[in-house]
Every structure is written in structure tokens, then in C-alpha cells.
Amino acid sequence: MLKVNEVSKSYKDKKVLKGISFSVKEGEILGLLGPNGAGKSTLINCICGLAKIDGGAVEVFGLDNSKNAKVIRQQMGVVPQDIAVVEELSAYENCMFMGGLYSLKGNELKTKVKEALEFVGLWDRRKDIPGKYSGGMKRRLNIACALVHRPKLLIMDEPTVGVDPQSRNYIMESIRKLNDEGTTIIYTSHYMEEVEELCDRIVIVDEGTKIAEGTCEELVKEVSENEMIKIGISKGMPDAAKLEKLKNTKRVIEVVENEEGFVVKSAKGEDNLRDIIQFMNDEQIVFNTINVIRPSLEHVFLEKTGKSLRD
């Protein structure tokens, strides 16, 4: 679907993209994760031909996008970070306008506009101008506009920033549905939770450079040396001697008590969960919950850059 090869881009003397490469396969949701100013939007502008690259190449649908922009654009949809709708036009007219730009006409245009507005849950409010919408509804209209021509590849630049939880859920569900129907998606965000939840594969960028790429599991595996298992106990907290014994179990590094029970930190090992459950049974410790705490992408970012993604 997409090949980004050693792409670089500067604004005046500021290098914003420093030779980024990655590719997107048909049918996947690729997450582009990075903090503010990492270069995500610039990268998207380069992919959809809105910004000219200084070096490298971008190939979309197997075509060089510096030479085939028109053909590529017919099958690509972009939801820009800044909401781009015409304030004077109703939601319906906005979508009709967008569809018209993609040369849709007549009944086909009307049908596709209806489908796009239904898809984002705005059909009932189609006659309103965006000024009457909440932030989340405006975002959904922004998405509908990008969907009218049914692109094969949809690029979304932080589509959930500043939206209410209800609209956010709606948007996340819509993305999954679109993907199930066969649309390939690039999803940009600086919220790691969203990317973890939604994306098949993730590219992490920072300061114009790709710092990691892989499935969430792969990325996390790469950096995590330890595992944490959290045990919830409502009554009958084991005494210090028992916890000390647990601490001496194979691979266990640390046992930390907390309000709900305790957390066992162990070196990586496939049998950790089994061993701990065995210990609990042997020692007759009654527990209500047991959770393996997965290290998150936050760990990955921290380990690779030395800073927090939330900075």
C-alpha cells in the first residue's frame, strides 16, 4: 500500500524528518506514535503530497507519489489534524462538496454522502452547519468528508484530540469497522493507549527519526526485562515470612505490598504465572484477582529516548 523510503524534509534550516523509512501493508492499521513536534503531521503531508520532500521517496499503491499524485489521491483519504470543513455549509453540503472534488456525481454521489454521514452517526444532523456541532461531532464530520469517495487508504491525523468520550468511542469503533471492511489505515496519535488498542503495527517517531517499529507485543518485548504480576487480596494478607518465602521463589526479584494486595516483580519467564499460583495454593493464600501487568509502549519510549512520551 505504502512505502516511505529514507524521507527527509526541512523547514528552512530545521530538519523535521531525518530519513524515515517504513511501509504499510494492505489491510492493516498502522499507528504512527510520537510526542508533539515529532514530525507526524509533516510525514503525513509528505505522504499525501501536500509537502514536498527534500530527499528519499514515497510510493503509494506501487506508484511514485511525486509523479502520480492525481491517481493516488483518488483512492486515498486524509483526515487532517486541524478540522477542515466549510463553516457556511451544512454537514450534507460539506460532504457533497468533497465528493464532487473526487468527481462523484448524481445518485452515486448522494448515496455515498448518505453512507458516509450514516457511518459517523451524523445523518440525522446533516442539515446543521458545523457551528452547531460539538467538537466531537465536527471531528466526525471531518472523517465523513474523508470517506465519501471510499478510499482504499485512509490517513487520520490525531482524529480524537479534544473530543468527548462518546465521540471518541464512536470514532474508534468506526475505524475498526472500516478496517474490517478492507480499508487500510494509518492512525496518528500521541496517546499510546489508543495506538495499543487499535493498531496492528506501530512506528514510533521522535525528532524526525523512527526510533522503533513493530507490533505492540514485539516493541514491548524488546525492552522489558521484567514482568509484574499483581495479586488482589480482600482478606487474609499473608504475613511477612510468607512474602519473604515468595521472594525466594525462582526468578522473583521483588515483592511489594500495596493497598489491594501485593505485586510480584519477576525476571522474564514463561512459568512465572504458574509458579506464583502454585505458591499461593501451597501456602493457602486466598486471592480474588491476579493480573499480569504488561509493560506498555510508554516503557519503550522511555527506554529508547530517555524521556517520557507524556512530556
Ligand SMILES: Nc1ncnc2c1ncn2[C@@H]1O[C@H](COP(=O)(O)OP(=O)(O)OP(=O)(O)O)[C@@H](O)[C@H]1O
Ligand atoms: N510549515 C511549517 N513551517 C515551519 N516549521 C514547521 C512547519 N510545519 C511543521 N513545522 C515544524 O516541524 C516540526 C514537526 O511538526 P509536526 O507538526 O510535523 O509534528 P507532529 O508530530 O505532528 O506534532 P503534534 O503532535 O503536535 O501534531 C515542529 O518542530 C514544527 O514546528
Ligand SMILES: [Mg+2]
Ligand atoms: Mg501533528
